[in-house]
Amino acid sequence: MTxxxxxxxxxxxxxxxxxxxxxxxxxxxxxxxxxxxxxxxxLLHQQLQAVLPDDDARSARDEIPPHY
Structure with a gap:
């Protein structure tokens, strides 16, 4: 080699x-x-879970209509 x-x-x-x-x-x-x-x-997920109600406690008014 050079x-x-x-x-x-x-x-x-x-x-x-x-x-x-x-x-x-x-x-x-x-x-x-x-x-x-x-x-x-x-941390955000934990905070969100603390604020959101349980799925069983949701009413029909909280659901988005199917046409949306």
Whole structure:
């Protein structure tokens, strides 16, 4: 291998390593955001369940007519 070819491969490797690290940090950040959104969704679901009446307690007026 020539010195020029070796330098080119080393540069490409360095670029690839930097890109992998950048992508890894992006995945870590997005996983944190996803965890937060899932936690908020669970909290909203719990709050909604606490506010909504049981299915048995619903009256006919609460139902949407079939033509809607």
């Amino acid at each position: 010195e020029e070819r070796l330098n080119e491969l080393e540069a490409k490797l360095a670029f690839a390593e930097d890109l992998i690290e950048t992508l890894n940090q992006t995945v870590i950040r997005q996983q944190g955001q996803l965890d937060l959104v899932q936690q908020q969704l669970r």
